[in-house]
Amino acid sequence: MSAFLCKLDDIPNRGSISLTSGPEGRHRDFLAVRRTDKVFVYVNVCPHTGAPLDFTPGQFMSLDKGHIQCANHGAMFRINDGYCVSGPCAGASLEEVKTEIRDGAVYLKDWSE
Ligand code: FES
Known part of the structure; x- marks a missing residue:
């Protein structure tokens, strides 16, 4: 199962965005970094103190x-x-989140609802 995260073009190339996604009541905060046609997504929690990174x-x-x-x-x-x-x-x-890109959109892989 996968869940829509964002459109690929929502993330500036060589830049980053923050996102919140997930089932109602269990939202998590993510950061996404784009390198042309690749996207790297992590939970927005720093391993140092547990605070958001941004x-x-x-x-x-x-x-x-x-x-x-x-x-x-x-x-x-x-x-x-x-x-x-x-x-x-x-x-x-950082806690990595597996994603896949389909039809210009980024999806969280193996996302359990
Ligand atoms: S380096 Fe201290 S909270 Fe990230």
Whole structure:
């Protein structure tokens, strides 16, 4: 089973957005990063403190757009697997969410309603 998350074009190329999705009463907050025709989605919870990573909604990218960066204490995460390469939670990882792209839309895979 899969659930609609957003249109691919809702995410700026080399940029990011924040999203809330899920069944009624069990919504979760996600961050999505786009690299041309690829999308990487993670639960918007920093492994350092459990806080959301963004102060400004949807702004998750480092200045050079090479990493996901937590706005709280600067932890840097690889885009392709969410692994923290520097900061107070180095070695930890963001919770990855599997997705698929169909007909220009991003769907959460294996999403249980
Ligand atoms: S809450 Fe993310 S680095 Fe501290």
